[in-house]
Amino acid sequence: MDDGIRLSRLMAQQGLCSRREADRLIAAGQVRVDGVVIDQLGSKVHPLAAIELTSEARRQRAALATVLLNKPPGIVSNQPEKGYPEAVSLITEENRASSDDFPKRRIPKAQSLHVAGRLDIDSSGLLVLTQDGTVARTLIGPESRIEKEYHVGIEGNITEAALECLRHGLSLDGRPLRPVRITQTGSTQLQFVLTEGRKRQVRRMCELVGLSVRTLVRVRIGGVHLGRLRRGQWRHLASGEVF
Numbered sequence: 001m002d003d004g005i006r007l008s009r010l011m012a013q014q015g016l017c018s019r020r021e022a023d024r025l026i027a028a029g030q031v032r033v034d035g036v037v038i039d040q041l042g043s044k045v046h047p048l049a050a051i052e053l054t055s056e057a058r059r060q061r062a063a064l065a066t067v068l069l070n071k072p073p074g075i076v077s078n079q080p081e082k083g084y085p086e087a088v089s090l091i092t093e094e095n096r097a098s099s100d101d102f103p104k105r106r107i108p109k110a111q112s113l114h115v116a117g118r119l120d121i122d123s124s125g126l127l128v129l130t131q132d133g134t135v136a137r138t139l140i141g142p143e144s145r146i147e148k149e150y151h152v153g154i155e156g157n158i159t160e161a162a163l164e165c166l167r168h169g170l171s172l173d174g175r176p177l178r179p180v181r182i183t184q185t186g187s188t189q190l191q192f193v194l195t196e197g198r199k200r201q202v203r204r205m206c207e208l209v210g211l212s213v214r215t216l217v218r219v220r221i222g223g224v225h226l227g228r229l230r231r232g233q234w235r236h237l238a239s240g241e242v243f
Helices: 007-013 019-027 055-062 133-140 160-167 201-208
Strands: 031-033 051-053 066-071 124-130 148-155 181-186 189-194 212-221 234-236
Touching: 007 019, 007 031, 007 051, 019 031, 019 133, 051 055, 124 133, 148 201, 160 181, 160 201, 189 201, 201 212
Parallel strands: 124 212
Antiparallel strands: 031 051, 066 124, 066 234, 148 189, 148 212, 181 189
């Protein structure tokens, strides 16, 4: 079908899996389109075609792990730096939270987990590591609008003019930032709610208005909260939790 859409792309758009995972499932003959198995990579289908995964493919998808970590300062998210441990090194049985919904599930292998939305080495809080490309795309894909909430300790004079600049009108790396919800919650405390994740965005925004960040904790990503997860501990994404 010359005027159709690539099956793998359509599967990703529908949230069935990532494009890479779609290609793997197609090649394995685990995808049906309008009831017919499609196993040729690059196949195009009608945009309204009914796509179905085989029961084996659904089982494999359900087994993909997504874990939530309360990352401490001094831990790098996923880019090794000499002398500093990576976040994935904390995904051990010893650090599993007692609140984990899946206490008997095997701990995912470190090399299979990928960080979906980094925190810099000096920051702490909610970090997502996942085997599921669909989760990663939801959180950090180019079209993502998932909210990320940060509690930020500030040094400097927090003025209304500075807050207005932070909320709208700043640019980083030559590109304007999306509007940000900012609430002053104390004399030196701000709450940031972003819908994008530029490198060290909160710290760099504050620098532009003459403020500096003392502490930064991510407490929420979409509908998933850090809650009572203790620093350095992790748990699986719970049943029913949705970003």
